[in-house]
Amino acid sequence: MTASVDRAESGDPKSLVRRWIAEIFNAGAFDAVGDLVATEFVEHALAPFGQAAPGLVNGPAHTRQTVERLRAQFPDLRMRLESLIGEDDLVCARVTATGTNLGSITAAMPPTRKSFSAQQCHWFRAERGKLAEHWAVRDDLSTMLQLGVLTAAGGPR
Numbered sequence: 001m002t003a004s005v006d007r008a009e010s011g012d013p014k015s016l017v018r019r020w021i022a023e024i025f026n027a028g029a030f031d032a033v034g035d036l037v038a039t040e041f042v043e044h045a046l047a048p049f050g051q052a053a054p055g056l057v058n059g060p061a062h063t064r065q066t067v068e069r070l071r072a073q074f075p076d077l078r079m080r081l082e083s084l085i086g087e088d089d090l091v092c093a094r095v096t097a098t099g100t101n102l103g104s105i106t107a108a109m110p111p112t113r114k115s116f117s118a119q120q121c122h123w124f125r126a127e128r129g130k131l132a133e134h135w136a137v138r139d140d141l142s143t144m145l146q147l148g149v150l151t152a153a154g155g156p157r
Contacts, residue, residue, distance in 0.1 A: 011129035014086045017093050017122070020131060021079045024067055033060040038130040045136035059131070073111075074099030079120075089126045094119070097138075101147050109149065116146040 016036055023032040041059025046052075071077055077099040084093050100115040118139040125133035144150040 013089055013091045013124065013126035013131075014084055016126055016129075016131050017084065017086075017091045017124055018081065020124075021081055021093065021095065024063060025070075025077065025079050028067065028071060030064050030067070033063050036131055037063045038127060038132040040132065042133040045134060045138075070099075073101060073103040073105055075102055076100050082119075091124045091126065093122045093124075095122065096120075097143075105147075105149065112147045112149065114147045116143045118143045118146070 019032060020036055023029040024036065037059035039059055041057050041062060042055065043057050043062060044054045046054055077097070079095040079097050082094045082096055084091065086092070096117060097120050098115065098117045101112045103111055105111075120139065121137040123135040123137075124131045127133075141150070145152060
């Protein structure tokens, strides 16, 4: 997927999500954030090791901060769109996220220099041609295991 998504369809909820993945997450094109994300944005997903509780946020600022933080931790972060479904104003994107941890995950966790590949689903609600609400279902456990942040428990005793 490239950042050359047809601009004529940019208000369509599925096109908004395609652009969110291609332009913001994969390309780091933050100039697109204001076009895609509503100022009044409800974030339901808590970032791994995040400090902010879910709720109403400034959408463009929150999106930029989230992606900047993730790209600092995983400079090669990519989301590969596996499937996209939508009905009315709701869209779900199933993605495979990959990256190599080259930046600190938290102040107490130095980079692991290990890579991960994990499945995620991102749900969005669009309103007035912009993304206005987000939910995420991520496989953070397998990500943390792959990065060596957590270790698997031993087998049954």
